[in-house]
Amino acid sequence: MSDKSTSRLRLLLGQLNPLGLPLRQKIGVLGLAFLIALPLLVSLPVVGQFVVLILPASSWELGLYNVAAALFFAMFAMSWDAVSGYTGEISFGHGLFFAVGGYTSAMLNMGHGFSPWISVLGGVLLAAIAGVMIGVPALRIEGPYLSLVTLVAPLILLQVFIFMSDIFGGEQGLGNPENLVGLGFVSNYFLALGLFVAIFTLLWALTRSNTGSILTAIREDEDAVSAAGLSKAKFKIFAFVLSGAIGGLAGAAYVHTPVGSPTPSELMSVIVNVEVIIAAVLGGMGTIVGAAVGGLFVAMLPDYLNLVEFTVPVIGKSISSMSFFLFAIVTLFLLNIFPGGVLRWGIALGRRATGRDGGDEGMAADGGQSPEDAGTNPVAQTMERYQEYYDNMFGGDDE
Amino acid sequence: MSTDTRADEAASATTDNEVGPDDGILAVESLRKEFGGLVAVDDLSFAVQEEEILGFIGPNGAGKSTTFNCVTGTYPPTDGTVWYKGEEVTGTPPHEMVKRGMARTFQSFAPLEDRSVLKNVALSMMDDKLVTMDGLLGEFHDEARAICERVGLGDRLYQTPAELPHAGMLRLELGRALGTDPDLLLVDEPFAGLSGPEVESVSDLLLELRDEGMTLVVVDHNMRGLLQLIDRAIVINFGSLLAEGSPDEITDNPEVQEAYLGGGLE
Ligand SMILES: Nc1ncnc2c1ncn2[C@@H]1O[C@H](COP(=O)(O)OP(=O)(O)OP(=O)(O)O)[C@@H](O)[C@H]1O
Ligand SMILES: [Mg+2]
Numbered sequence: 001m002s003d004k005s006t007s008r009l010r011l012l013l014g015q016l017n018p019l020g021l022p023l024r025q026k027i028g029v030l031g032l033a034f035l036i037a038l039p040l041l042v043s044l045p046v047v048g049q050f051v052v053l054i055l056p057a058s059s060w061e062l063g064l065y066n067v068a069a070a071l072f073f074a075m076f077a078m079s080w081d082a083v084s085g086y087t088g089e090i091s092f093g094h095g096l097f098f099a100v101g102g103y104t105s106a107m108l109n110m111g112h113g114f115s116p117w118i119s120v121l122g123g124v125l126l127a128a129i130a131g132v133m134i135g136v137p138a139l140r141i142e143g144p145y146l147s148l149v150t151l152v153a154p155l156i157l158l159q160v161f162i163f164m165s166d167i168f169g170g171e172q173g174l175g176n177p178e179n180l181v182g183l184g185f186v187s188n189y190f191l192a193l194g195l196f197v198a199i200f201t202l203l204w205a206l207t208r209s210n211t212g213s214i215l216t217a218i219r220e221d222e223d224a225v226s227a228a229g230l231s232k233a234k235f236k237i238f239a240f241v242l243s244g245a246i247g248g249l250a251g252a253a254y255v256h257t258p259v260g261s262p263t264p265s266e267l268m269s270v271i272v273n274v275e276v277i278i279a280a281v282l283g284g285m286g287t288i289v290g291a292a293v294g295g296l297f298v299a300m301l302p303d304y305l306n307l308v309e310f311t312v313p314v315i316g317k318s319i320s321s322m323s324f325f326l327f328a329i330v331t332l333f334l335l336n337i338f339p340g341g342v343l344r345w346g347i348a349l350g351r352r353a354t355g356r357d358g359g360d361e362g363m364a365a366d367g368g369q370s371p372e373d374a375g376t377n378p379v380a381q382t383m384e385r386y387q388e389y390y391d392n393m394f395g396g397d398d399e
Numbered sequence: 400m401s402t403d404t405r406a407d408e409a410a411s412a413t414t415d416n417e418v419g420p421d422d423g424i425l426a427v428e429s430l431r432k433e434f435g436g437l438v439a440v441d442d443l444s445f446a447v448q449e450e451e452i453l454g455f456i457g458p459n460g461a462g463k464s465t466t467f468n469c470v471t472g473t474y475p476p477t478d479g480t481v482w483y484k485g486e487e488v489t490g491t492p493p494h495e496m497v498k499r500g501m502a503r504t505f506q507s508f509a510p511l512e513d514r515s516v517l518k519n520v521a522l523s524m525m526d527d528k529l530v531t532m533d534g535l536l537g538e539f540h541d542e543a544r545a546i547c548e549r550v551g552l553g554d555r556l557y558q559t560p561a562e563l564p565h566a567g568m569l570r571l572e573l574g575r576a577l578g579t580d581p582d583l584l585l586v587d588e589p590f591a592g593l594s595g596p597e598v599e600s601v602s603d604l605l606l607e608l609r610d611e612g613m614t615l616v617v618v619d620h621n622m623r624g625l626l627q628l629i630d631r632a633i634v635i636n637f638g639s640l641l642a643e644g645s646p647d648e649i650t651d652n653p654e655v656q657e658a659y660l661g662g663g664l665e
Contacts, residue, residue, distance in 0.1 A: 209531050209534045211530065212534075213521070220512060221509055221510075221512075224511050226494045226497070227497065227503065227505070228523040235529065238529045
């Protein structure tokens with residue numbers, strides 16, 4: 001027993017040594033270090049000017065705001081990935097959780113005078129309950145049918161918001177709830193970054209433990225999971241509740257910052273619901289890391305495009321006025337060349353370059369996924385899963 | 400209730416078709432399964448004794464797999480009762496049956512295509528816990544590796560199921576079932592498509608498991624390869640019991656011979 005725990009401790013310490021990390025994790029640590037140092041870097045005399053150039057805004061203050069907003073969006077994407085990327089039950093309406101978290105927290109704060117910190121907890125709790133409300137039906141309704149439920153649920157909520165606009169503020173939302181850490185650019189940036197790192201760490205650890213293997217096994221073959229003595233129902237509900245709670249936490253914290261407010265368009269519009277999926281799939285579905293990176297990319301790309309002054313000659317439109325259109329084009333392009341997500345492609349490339357073949361350990365670190373085999377990537381698995389449901393729907397036989 | 404049970408036992412001694420909870424490690428009484436109008440299992444009763452190897456035989460479509468789908472909780476039975484280790488378990492979900500110590504292999508092989516042989520077996524060994532540190536640090540799956548070696552996949556640990564030959568898939572099914580540490584193992588058609596030497600090596604493995612105290616039910620559609628392996632056989636046809644006895648008694652049974660139209664049984 002104690003033997004086992006000391007060897008575990010040694011393993012853990014080994015894993016924490018940054019020099020011993022595989023290349024991709026070194027890149028991750030460097031990226032994180034850069035994000036932490038960012039507010040300091042922009043205040044340095046000469047370096048600062050260069051750093052502002054690479055920020056998605058024209059000034060460092062706005063740059064920090066935009067990166068903070070992108071960090072929140074990345075949290076949304078990670079919460080989607082935790083359930084849909086891992087279990088293969090695709091949610092088309094994850095904004096439901098962001099909105100339940102954000103609106104609950106805003107209302108507790110504005111209507112009942114709770115401190116924003118307490119209000120956020122209330123938002124998390126209610127979003128977790130929303131996770132139960134989607135997760136329990138998910139045991140009976142699966143695949144495309146469940147996706148329909150997730151698609152319709154936020155639309156119903158939106159109608160309620162509009163119908164009872166005296167309470168929920170309709171399309172306009174709820175105005176400005178109190179901020180968690182005031183208006184400071186740096187403090188709000190660190191709030192977002194801290195929450196991002198906390199959520200990332202939690203989900204990363206969970207998905208790299210046995211829990212992650214079990215969730216991906218549900219995506220691959222539910223009967224095999226039952227045959228292994230594991231309750232697929234328990235794990236599915238868990239994934240929905242966890243995802244709901246985390247999406248709710250991100251949504252709640254977001255409305256208590258200057259970068260976000262409790263409005264339908266920011267938390268639960270069709271665009272938000274779809275962009276979250278795009279971010280996770282583009283980065284690499286079922287990896288958490290992919291959702292984090294994809295989320296930052298998807299959120300910041302339009303900001304960068306907005307900065308471009310160039311006007312396209314023939315049609316006479318500026319790049320910045322077409323930013324969403326261009327975003328969609330870039331996304332389609334990337335999805336076509338990297339069907340398994342950019343992350344998997346990058347890992348495979350890195351392995352070829354560094355001459356490591358990944359082996360057993362490498363696969364474990366990616367949550368049971370070998371990046372090379374495109375036939376079993378999560379997107380393909382999910383497609384296959386849905387294909388089965390369609391076949392049954394149109395009278396195919398049971399086998 | 401208890402008088403009822405005693406009455407049942409008394410009846411079982413005389414009429415031989417009433418089975419009660421304590422008649423074996425697994426006891427099945429009047430099991431019935433209908434799919435729409437089709438009766439796949441028709442009031443079938445039988446018991447499996449501890450540490451025996453029981454052959455469960457019947458022609459194609461006789462209802463063998465369906466019987467075990469009902470016993471293991473994959474399908475809810477239409478009617479009837481199942482007892483395992485003396486407790487009623489009718490309709491208990493599959494993962495609960497596995498936790499109680501009943502494992503099965505799938506006739507149509509159901510491995511996880513997205514991961515290696517080793518990880519397939521490792522999944523069976525995982526605890527049914529939501530939050531755990533296990534696996535987080537990439538510990539080597541020593542026990543899973545031992546099981547892989549045992550079922551003859553020691554040199555294919557990192558291959559995916561798609562890379563395995565037919566016999567390898569069957570071995571993986573056995574490995575995944577053994578990973579759950581069962582007391583009773585239901586093996587559905589292990590010998591279909593295996594060569595003579597492969598049949599022999601799988602039989603040796605099953606015998607070895609029995610010697611270690613496991614109870615086995617081996618499903619097959621004929622007696623091929625089973626004669627040396629099983630202690631006793633049950634033959635079903637059209638979902639109901641046709642014959643029961645030692646391998647010799649079964650092969651000599653005229654009704655059994657008729658069900659197989661005079662051939663195919665051996
Ligand atoms: N899910 C199902 N839905 C409808 N009918 C089914 C289903 N499963 C099995 N059946 C039918 O029940 C009957 C018994 O099938 P079962 O698979 O139990 O036979 P078996 O004895 O295992 O045969 P085999 O030797 O071919 O494996 C067959 O007629 C089969 O078509
Ligand atoms: Mg069968």
